[in-house]
Amino acid sequence: MRKPVGIIGGGNIGEALIAGVIQSGLLSPEEILFFEPRVDRRDYLRGKYQALSAKSNVDLVTRSPIIILAVKPQSVPEVLPEISRSMRKDHLLISICAGVPLDYLQSFCPLPVRMVRAMPNIPALIQKGATALAPSPNAQAEDLSTAEAIFQAVGITVIVKESLMDAVTGLSGSGPAYVFAVIEALTVGGVKEGLSQEAALALTTQTVLGAAHLIQSTGKHPATLRDQVCTPGGTTISGLYAMEEGGFKLALMNAVIAATRRSKELGEALQKPISTAPPGRTKPVGGKGSSQKSG
Ligand SMILES: NC(=O)c1ccc[n+]([C@@H]2O[C@H](COP(=O)([O-])OP(=O)(O)OC[C@H]3O[C@@H](n4cnc5c(N)ncnc54)[C@H](OP(=O)(O)O)[C@@H]3O)[C@@H](O)[C@H]2O)c1
Incomplete structure (x- = not known):
């Protein structure tokens, strides 16, 4: 696996992943880079796991070949334009944002990005999660194995077509x-x-x-x-x-x-940005994604 693995968002699932990959021995603390805007939370994660804290999301993307997007779905239109210009063709972006389609993420990025969409569930917090993974069409076998290794550190994984992710949301x-x-x-x-x-x-x-x-x-x-x-x-x-x-x-x-139907509705309410304009200028049309809740 390419290292370090970068985690954007140090919330519930971000922390579960940091804990899981360290406890399973998949990664050592210095092979994990995270960015979390809240200083107290950042200090807590750094203190508890000795993982490395990036200066910003852009700093994280510049230093990590593998990026896990672990922010709330409504934060995607803020984070993606910020990082998209720093993303290279060989980056792997793993998104755990519930209900957020891969082509929506891609629409913020000027270059084609290799991606895996993951849908974990809350028992991932105690390494008993069930995660479904769906690769983007341009993802390579190595990308899927990387995502499998990461999520197997917090439970079991299954691979599904992206079109079944709403069903996964409704079930697990x-x-x-x-x-x-x-x-x-x-x-x-x-x-x-x-x-x-x-x-x-x-x-x-x-x-x-x-x-x-x-x-x-x-x-x-x-x-x-x-x-x-x-x-x-x-x-x-x-x-x-x-x-x-x-x-x-x-x-x-x-x-x-x-729940599957509701997940579909929420996904359809997300609208793509007009263009992949420079950071700070890209805005999603309507921004209805802001009404999304996780899971
Ligand atoms: N929890 C679940 O059971 C579950 C299951 C499946 C999928 N998911 C998905 O997992 C993702 C994370 O869920 P969660 O429960 O871990 O949410 P969470 O606890 O709210 O974590 C999100 C973290 O992202 C941080 N954040 C906000 N804006 C950011 C930015 N611009 N850059 C970097 N970090 C930023 C938040 O910081 P602040 O607190 O300062 O805003 C927060 O610490 C969601 O997309 C959700 O849909 C969750």
Whole structure:
């Protein structure tokens, strides 16, 4: 991997990546350069990880062959014009900005840029993330391997076509919130049946973790595992029947569909700049991207 790796934005995911690549041994602290505008945050990241802090985004781009764009989507029209003139053909730009298409990023840059779009999720903070990666048409095999290595430091990766990134946002990007809701509901069910809040939450969380690990470690389909735990006429099938009556599976499928649709809408609301004018003069038309939220 070419070094140093530059990270623009030292927020939640920026920090998770710094922590992950160091803890996994992929990079040493002096092989990471970051830029974060907030001085207290910059000092915190430098102190905690001993990573190098760049003087500016342009300084970072000049010194790093690999750049990870880890700012909020609404900051893209500010950051891209600032760095685009310093980007060379051999730079690799990895963007984690939710809902921001690669051609939108390219539209700010005068030269064709090799890019990978990544969609991680919040468990990346504890190195248990699930990240989908989509390369730009001009990205090379080495670029995708680089992105895989970086995101495997904070969890697992899958490669998808960029057109499926909205579906990824609707599934794994938003998915932790669905699982939090499931855990919350199961816990309340336990409390309703007399368990303490503490015991119900501990039992539920471990049950969800254990069930997920079982799927990963056996490689079995969840429906197969479900059949294994359902005694005919028993308790579990009675519970599952009640879930079906409440439309549980349909509700989750609809959650993914609704979030995917919303991600598409937000992506379509982003408009490209009129031209790749010099830094400071490039403005996105309408600037509707400013209404975007992450994930
Ligand atoms: N969090 C998630 O679960 C998640 C999941 C998937 C994808 N993402 C994507 O990941 C990206 C980062 O999300 P996040 O949760 O880490 O957001 P965040 O915590 O707000 O981090 C963004 C960081 O970028 C900094 N920043 C703002 N303007 C900048 C500039 N001009 N140059 C350099 N840095 C700048 C911010 O500093 P200030 O605080 O001073 O503004 C902040 O520290 C977003 O695009 C989001 O869509 C997030």
